[in-house]
Amino acid sequence: MGEIVFAVVVEVQRRVDKKKRRSWPAYVASLHARLGCRVDLLVVCPDQKVADWAASPIVISLSQSTIHPVAFGPAQTPVITDPETARRLPELTVLSTLAHANRSNPIPLFEALFAALEAIDSAQAGIYHDFVRGVLPAASRKLLEDLVSTTKDRYFSDWARQQHAEGMAEGEARSLITVLTARGIEVSDEARATITACTDLEQLDQWIQRAAVAERIEDLGGSLAG
Numbered sequence: 001m002g003e004i005v006f007a008v009v010v011e012v013q014r015r016v017d018k019k020k021r022r023s024w025p026a027y028v029a030s031l032h033a034r035l036g037c038r039v040d041l042l043v044v045c046p047d048q049k050v051a052d053w054a055a056s057p058i059v060i061s062l063s064q065s066t067i068h069p070v071a072f073g074p075a076q077t078p079v080i081t082d083p084e085t086a087r088r089l090p091e092l093t094v095l096s097t098l099a100h101a102n103r104s105n106p107i108p109l110f111e112a113l114f115a116a117l118e119a120i121d122s123a124q125a126g127i128y129h130d131f132v133r134g135v136l137p138a139a140s141r142k143l144l145e146d147l148v149s150t151t152k153d154r155y156f157s158d159w160a161r162q163q164h165a166e167g168m169a170e171g172e173a174r175s176l177i178t179v180l181t182a183r184g185i186e187v188s189d190e191a192r193a194t195i196t197a198c199t200d201l202e203q204l205d206q207w208i209q210r211a212a213v214a215e216r217i218e219d220l221g222g223s224l225a226g
Contacts (some may be wrong), residue, residue, distance in 0.1 A: 007031050007039045014046060014135075016053050024203040025060050025067045041069045046098050046135065048073040074099040081108035083115035090116035094128050101140040110144050123138050168195075179211045191224055 008028045013020060024041055032039045045051035051073025058067040077099040080086055086093040093116040098110050113132065151177055173196045179197040181185050187195075198204055210220045217224055 004035050007035050007037055009039060009041045011043045012045075013040070013050055013054055015042050018048055022056055023084070024069065025058055028067055034206075041067060043069050043071045044095065045071055045073045055155050079103075079109070081112050083112055088114035088118035090120050090125075091130070094132060095131055098135055101136055106140055106143060110147050122127060161170050167221035169199045169201055169204060172201060172208065173198060176204060176208050176211060177209060180214075180217065183211065183214070185211070185214060185217055187217060194223055 008202070009024070009031055011020070011027075020204040024043075028039050028041050043054040045054055054069050055071035056069075058069065059065070064183060070190045071082065073093070077095050078092070079100050080089065080093045080096040093112055097106075097113045100106065100109055101111070117129055120128075133144070136144065175189060176195055177192065195204075195207070207224070214220055
């Protein structure tokens, strides 16, 4: 292994938090002490106002020792909508989707995103997919999910549709458990495991309908009947 000459501390910052600006210099100093090389701080911000705040210098001593964060916000993030570009730059495409998802028409961004995810290792793609779904605003997330479920576009493979189906199943399972809990129906660990492991959307929907009138978990039927 060659000599390490440069390192980067990466932080994702979604909102202004003054405490984090007190922590960042410690992260930089700790990595510098461990590796003995130059260290920069990169702050990735979906919101430009947060990026502008994060980019201001952090003065840490009377001698004006200063940390200069490098902030990466929407203004610094290119808009990637070309599938070929997305395949070559998958990580940048993920950042592009997050930074510009509030555009009036984010569909080209989503098409590029799935082109990028299908060009990389499926395990890594799954991590990126889950991260994007978790961070997107609700309206943008619904557009993404609707696009995957309805389009026949060549950029949406079986993998993409499977990721969408699994995400929908997780949401349905959470809704079912919420309904059962709200109605005071005891959900055993075994029943909870069965519900969360279910990927059959039709079965989950059936359970949710029955949960509205059920008196106990067994009333839902199927594999929950005991």
